[in-house]
Amino acid sequence: MKKELTREIKLAFYGAIAGAIVTSVVDLIRSKPFYTSIWFGLKWFWNNILSFPIPVWGVIIILILSRIKFSSKEQSKKPRFTDYTEDTFAGMNWKWRWEENMGVMEITGLRPLCGECGTSCSVQQGHLLPYMKCPRCDKSGNILKSIDDIERIIIDNIERGNYPKKPSQE
Numbered sequence: 318m319k320k321e322l323t324r325e326i327k328l329a330f331y332g333a334i335a336g337a338i339v340t341s342v343v344d345l346i347r348s349k350p351f352y353t354s355i356w357f358g359l360k361w362f363w364n365n366i367l368s369f370p371i372p373v374w375g376v377i378i379i380l381i382l383s384r385i386k387f388s389s390k391e392q393s394k395k396p397r398f399t400d401y402t403e404d405t406f407a408g409m410n411w412k413w414r415w416e417e418n419m420g421v422m423e424i425t426g427l428r429p430l431c432g433e434c435g436t437s438c439s440v441q442q443g444h445l446l447p448y449m450k451c452p453r454c455d456k457s458g459n460i461l462k463s464i465d466d467i468e469r470i471i472i473d474n475i476e477r478g479n480y481p482k483k484p485s486q487e
């Protein structure tokens with residue numbers, strides 16, 4: 318029954334459009350004022366679509382569907398902390414990404430940027446401290462904090478609201 322109704326509405330709608338187009342073209346050919354056909358189309362629309370009786374359950378279904386669409390849009394909106402993807406720690410610039418894992422946002426790809434050329438560096442564990450090496454200019458050096466510590470600081474910054482709301486342009 319629902320399908321039949323939708324089909325009827327669609328048919329009426331397309332019929333109105335087709336009717337308006339056909340009369341417009343016909344009017345143009347006959348060199349009559351163009352607005353006559355628009356007026357005709359509007360009248361057709363009013364008579365066939367706007368006065369079309371929609372049962373109460375139809376209105377309820379439309380309301381429910383629009384609400385589902387609205388709430389799914391709200392859910393897909395990611396929290397703003399996901400814009401926080403770079404900062405300076407231990408005298409170095411760092412970049413990372415956010416990835417959703419089982420509904421939880423996690424930090425991935427946390428890497429220091431080369432102080433010389435800005436390239437994302439590889440991090441390896443040294444004897445005491447991790448060290449970074451630039452794949453482009455071969456600059457290397459110790460990192461004063463572990464990756465784990467950097468990650469904890471990032472999360473702490475978010476919990477305190479102490480982070481730029483958009484990636485810093487520095």
Ligand SMILES: [Zn+2]
Binds near residue numbers: 456
């Ligand atoms: Zn470099």
